[in-house]
Amino acid sequence: MELNRRTVIAGAAAAGIAASTLGGTAHATGGGTPSKKLFGTLADGTKVHSWSLSNGGTRLKVLSYGGIVQSLEIPDRHGRHANVSLGFDNLEDYVAKSPYFGALIGRFGNRIGKGRFTLDGKPHQIDVNDGENTLHGGSKGFDKRVWDVEPFTKGSDVGLRLYYTSADGEMGYPGTLRVKVTYTLTRHGDWRIDYEATTDKATVVNLTSHVYWNLAGEDSGTVYDHELKIAGSRYTPVDSGLIPTGELARVAGTPFDFRRAKTVGEDIRVAHQQLLYGQGFDHNWVLDKGITAAPVPVATLRDPSSGRTMTISTTEPGLQFYSGNFLDGTLVGSGGTVYRQGDALCLETQHFPDSPNKPSFPSTVLRPGQTYRTTTVHSFGR
Numbered sequence: 001m002e003l004n005r006r007t008v009i010a011g012a013a014a015a016g017i018a019a020s021t022l023g024g025t026a027h028a029t030g031g032g033t034p035s036k037k038l039f040g041t042l043a044d045g046t047k048v049h050s051w052s053l054s055n056g057g058t059r060l061k062v063l064s065y066g067g068i069v070q071s072l073e074i075p076d077r078h079g080r081h082a083n084v085s086l087g088f089d090n091l092e093d094y095v096a097k098s099p100y101f102g103a104l105i106g107r108f109g110n111r112i113g114k115g116r117f118t119l120d121g122k123p124h125q126i127d128v129n130d131g132e133n134t135l136h137g138g139s140k141g142f143d144k145r146v147w148d149v150e151p152f153t154k155g156s157d158v159g160l161r162l163y164y165t166s167a168d169g170e171m172g173y174p175g176t177l178r179v180k181v182t183y184t185l186t187r188h189g190d191w192r193i194d195y196e197a198t199t200d201k202a203t204v205v206n207l208t209s210h211v212y213w214n215l216a217g218e219d220s221g222t223v224y225d226h227e228l229k230i231a232g233s234r235y236t237p238v239d240s241g242l243i244p245t246g247e248l249a250r251v252a253g254t255p256f257d258f259r260r261a262k263t264v265g266e267d268i269r270v271a272h273q274q275l276l277y278g279q280g281f282d283h284n285w286v287l288d289k290g291i292t293a294a295p296v297p298v299a300t301l302r303d304p305s306s307g308r309t310m311t312i313s314t315t316e317p318g319l320q321f322y323s324g325n326f327l328d329g330t331l332v333g334s335g336g337t338v339y340r341q342g343d344a345l346c347l348e349t350q351h352f353p354d355s356p357n358k359p360s361f362p363s364t365v366l367r368p369g370q371t372y373r374t375t376t377v378h379s380f381g382r
């Protein structure tokens, strides 16, 4: 069941109930200008700030380091807020050991085989940081960069604009890439991300966001009982290094079939070679709607215990569903919680992994004069 504040309020109005009695207290609706405070200082002396913003019942904390969503709080069916994203409470842990908690990912989301690709006949070797492959941009990707942050309010929206310029040759990628990411909280409590980038040389780009979701709250154990639905009839199978083989395989009759909602845990222990490679789900779904000019709903996540739901809409053609397989009980998170395998999941909207080496996949090439633009919206309900 998908219910958001819009429908709750509309329903309440029809039933003659004041919206304020629905668990959404004063702060549930209020926008207001985002505020910032010092979060920590990097070894080189750079100050990192934490920005707080709220609107429509959603409360967000964002760091200038990595554009990291440090916490995202939404109400449950009784109006009780919880932080539904994994994170740390200090900068040192983000710098030293974060598995991309809440971070912006670039220049290239997910893997590029052997960190190599050829563009316009020219071979490029980029930084390798995951065995023999490149993961999430390289060892110092956008998740480890300090972004310039500018707050805004626009009508009933509040948000942050984040800017980062990636130098020509950074991590081995060609071209100066100017990136702007806009985080918007709408009056309905939706969290929208608009990504934009331009380049001065032909390059490859694939930006995404790496929030680890647990709709029951970041301290509540595994997400195996969350119900997930993905509008994708195919996925991209991988080899043992998690590089796509190039095949677009049908999900029908496999554990990868989430076209009807099922729990994350239902098939996660099936002895399927692809699940063994990923130690669970760690695959790109080929979204049936393809690339679209406007965001289209592609996935819904629901936690039956709290009633919280999240619907993801995107312009992108792919969705990486990663079931938190490599969380291993060695990280202590924001609330003092020890994170273990399956304690959260990621739903990363994207172009397909290793696209620069897979001519049959939708292109990730960006050329001078073009603007890279994608949008993803997270809508919450209860």
Ligand code: BGC
Pocket: 099, 100, 110, 242, 282, 283, 320, 322, 326, 346, 348
């Ligand atoms: C990847 C996983 C990786 C994780 C990093 C996901 O997007 O698909 O393979 O381990 O990010 O924590």
